[in-house]
Amino acid sequence: MSSVIWFLVFFIGALVLAYQRVSLLTATFTYAAGLLAYTWFGAGSFAWLIALWGVLALLVLLNIDAFRVRFISRPFLRTYRRMLPSMSQTEKDALEAGTVWWDGELFTGGPNWEKLMSAAPPRLSAEEQAFLDGPCEELCRMVDDWDITHKRADLPPHIWDYLKSKGFFAMIIPKKYGGLEFSAYAHSCVLVKLSSRSGVVASTVAVPNSLGPGELLLHYGTDEQRNYYLPRLARGEEIPCFALTGPRAGSDAGSIPDTGVVCKGIYEGREIVGVRLNFSKRYITLAPVATVVGLAFKLFDPDKLIGERTEYGITCALIPRNTAGVTIGRRHFPLNNPFQNGPILGKDVFVPLDFLIGGMKMAGQGWRMLVEQLSVGRCISLPSSATGAAKAAVFATGAYARIRRQFNTSVGNFEGVGEVIARMAGYTYIVDAARSVTTGAIDGGEKPSVPAAMLKFHATEFARVIANDAMDVHGGKGICLGPKNYLGRGYEMVPVAITVEGANLLTRSLIIFGQGAIRCHPFVLKEMEAARDKDKRRGVKEFDKALFGHIGFTISNAVRSLVMALTLARFSSVPEGGATQRYFQHINRFSASFAFATDVAMLSLGGYLKKKESLSARLGDVLSSMYLASMVLKHYHNQGANEEDLPLVEWACRNLLYRAQEQLHSFLRNFPIRFLAAFMRFFIFPRGQTYHAPSDPLGQRIVDAVLRSTPARDRATHGIYRTVEPGNPLGLLHEALVLADTAEPLEKRVRVEGVKTGRITALDLPGQIQQALAAGILSETEAAVLRDYDRRVMDLIHVDDFDTSELAAGVAKEDVRFARVGNA
Structure with missing residues (x-):
């Protein structure tokens, strides 16, 4: 041989x-x-x-363990401890929050697809479906968004009453306390429908069911607190808000200057040990109408009245609005979407220790409480609202592009417009898939903290692109506000969603990869915990085990990345064949490349990687792209793998995996240690960049489905408020879209047999219809159909006009119902 x-x-x-x-x-x-x-x-x-x-x-x-420990692990551990970045308590709490789910599999370089594909699809119970078909549908029917956003700057009294009486504020509260006890998926579906109708209504419903007093009480409250507050919250007798953000610290809880000092004071006529609070908060949704305020502050006990510590850290309390010293400020005005939002101030507010959520045992545990619940709430509120708005935009834009004509053809037939519509539909499919599958995982017991950050960032960013695209297609129709404008307020709401619950810039550059690299990696957190173990003998033993597991893991991923890049992952094992097989395989390939690049970056840069936010952001984009593509494949499977949906699935996966490739390429181009960048490139791109973005013909297949009443269009936009009725433009647009199938051939006949031959000379369609009828080109029935279609189309494409006095800021107070405590 x-x-x-x-x-x-x-x-x-x-x-x-x-x-x-x-x-x-x-x-x-x-x-x-x-x-x-x-x-x-x-x-x-x-x-x-x-x-x-x-x-x-x-x-x-x-x-031999003893050899490894003495000559390799122990010396390296000393170096590792010097490289280990400092970690604040808030960062530690954030890392420990929630659970590791599919995001952890993507860090392995060889995801276990059975874990994802065997999960039960999310389903609504009969009770939840009845709520969506009944109270939720009726609420949408009651909404007049122009009246809410322009005339009242508030919800009208009958809608406030309806929200309370039907349990919209009680979706997460258990039935034993009078709540609806809905699943996370049902909660999400309600917000999807409401946000397709009104951003203000959706925001008002979202807050009490997301991160706030209700959720904190459920998980951490004392029995007395639950038994008192939860039934009142469920009945709408109490309106909650939660005050975290402030003018000096934003959402950086570790820097909030708001304090609570344990001391003796007078409460209800007697001296007790309590907490004296001083705080200044802003951007607090529902604050102007809240009757009970959840408050985050730093707790101090300088006289050691409750224990041996003088500093306890971030703590949460529940403060009734009418407590002496609490001031609810005037309202903020978030970009013409006047949901109730405003500042809260507190000056020498003295409250009993019983007001601490969870009592004294939870003192100092406030940040952990918040981030644990944020890992769930972040997956639901904003992603669901973004999904509803995106679905409504696609539903409306597809119909509008069909019925709006320029140069004797539907504007949707222009390739430039078609490219935009395909992008809108593809992004909407992605966010809906991620929302649906991830909320299903929550109902299965997961609390996916890293996916929560990914969903918050990408759902709202995709919604921004979709909103911009919808405005471009609609042109003047989109920019003229008024009752007929069904895009404007949603367009204005996009930056609000991007800003709240942590600005997207920081979510992308600090949280997604920064938290994921430690939380989801099979070995990094174990190494860090071993390095910080005060029992040094146990620490070095655990570090040795993690270190050599990590070394083998990195070598394996380097090889897996190289082999799959060379073979284009064609021999990678995946759960399904057919049209989606290659996308599973490509995710496997990028998972190995991502895991390898992550290990090299963390080993070579150490704590410095934390400061290289652009590098972290790009790795986070790769992780997000793989996660979202996985959600698309699972969603397609959950919906029955309908062949008509394949263009959307293919566009979504191709777009996301192309993003993963390009962000890996950008990561390598900007990696500061150039010889390591070249080393990684050999294993990641031995054949160069071989993956391509979606093709134009693929996009056209999507456009063909969206511009017509098809099952694929219905599935992609399922769950929005589309009832055909006066006042609902989505329903009326779809009605016109359906009529277009009959009207368009008649229009073409008029144009070909009449206008082009000179038998018809009228310039407008009504005149052409009349002449076509006289010339025998159309029958009476056909002329009536075309007139009716033209009337409907013109009513839809018209925009509103106003007298100057109607647009002037400020209206008579008697015409506006300002929210008041007790009747809000």
Whole structure:
């Protein structure tokens, strides 16, 4: 056997062992067997054999724990401790919040697809479906968004009453307290429908059911607090808000200057030990109408009245609005979407210790409480609202582009417009898939904190693109506000969604990868915990175990990345064949490349990577793209793998995986250690950048589905308020879209047989219809159909006009119902 063949045997064998992730012991035995065969049958020189047997001796030593610990792990641990970035308590709490779900699989380089694909699809119970079809539908019917946003700057009294009486503020409250006890998926579906009708209504409903007093009481409150507040919240007798953000610290809880000092004071006529609060908060949704305020502050006990500590840290309390010293300020005005939002101030507010959520045992646990619940709420409120708005925009834009004509054809037939509509539909499918599958995981017991950040960022960013695209297609129709404008307020709401619950810029650059790299990685958190273990003997033992697991993991991912990049992942094992097989395989490929790049970056840059926010952001984009593509595949499977939906699935996956490729490329281009960048590029892009964005023909297949009443269009926009009735433009647009199938051939006949031949000379369609009827080109019935269609279209494309006095800021107070406590 020639030396070349022996080399190939050893080389391929090493690749196979690394690809399959065998243990160090198994690799040692396999190498030993191969070396024995080579020594006996090969023709290597004595010096070469000595070198190869030396490698075996080293492998044997590495299998001996005591040798590894003494000569490798313990010395490296000393260096590692110096490299380890500092971590505040708030960062530590954030890392420990929630659970690791599919995001953890994507960090492995070999995701276990069975874990995702075997999960039960989210389903509504009969009670939840009845709520969507009944109270939720009726609420949408009651909404006049122009009246809310322009005339009242508030919800009218009958809608406030309806929200309270039908339990819209009680979706997360258990039935034993009088709530609806809906699943996360049902909660999400309600917000999807409401946000397709009114951003103000959706925001008003979202807050009490998201991060706020109700959720905190459920998970951390004392029995007394739950029994008192939850029934009142469920009945709408109490309106809650939660005050975290302030003018000096924003959402940086670790820097909030708001304080609570334990002291003695007078409360209800008697002296007790309580907390004296001083705080200044802003951007607090529902604050102007709230009757009870959830408050985050830093708790101090300088006189040690409640224990041996003087500082407890961030703590949460529940403060009635009418408590002395509490001032609810005037309202903020968030970009013409006047949901109730405003500042709250507190000056020397003295409250009993019983007002602390969870009592004294939860003192100082406020940030952990908040981030644990944020891992769920972030997956629901904003992603659901963004999904509803996106679906409504696609539903409306597809119909408008069909009925709006320019140059004797529907504007949707222009390739430039079609490209935009395909992008809108593709992004909407992505956010809906992520929302649906992730809320289903929550109902299965997960609290996915990293996916929550990914959903918040990408759902709102995609909604921004969709809103811009919808405005571009609608042109003047989109920019003229008024009762007929069904896009304007949603367009204005987009920056609000992007800003709240943490600005998207920081979510992308600090949270997604920064939290995910530690929380989801199979070994990094174990190494950090071992390095910080005060029991040094146990710490070095655990560090040794994690370190060598990590080394093998990195080598395996380097090999897996190289092999799958060279073969385009064609031999990667995936759960399904058919049209979606290649997308599963490409996610496998990018998972290995991502995991390898992550390990090299963390090993070489250490704590400095935390400061290189652009690099972290790009790695976060890769992680997000893989996660969202996985959600698309699972969603397609959950919906029954309808062949008509394949263009949307293919566009979404191609777009996302192309993003993953390009962000990996940008990461390598900007990696500061250039020889390591070249080293990583060899394993990640040995054939260059081979993945392509969606093609134009694929986009056209989507446009063809969206511009017509098709099952694919209905599934992609399912769950919005589309009832055909006066005052609902979405329903009226769809009605016109359906009529277009009959009207368009008649229009074409008028144009071809009349206008082009000179038999019809009128310039407007009503005049052309009349002449076509006289010339026998149209029958009476056909003329009536075309007139009716033209009337409906013109009513839809017209915009509103106003007298100047109607647009002037400020209206008579008697015409506006300002929210008041007790009747809000």
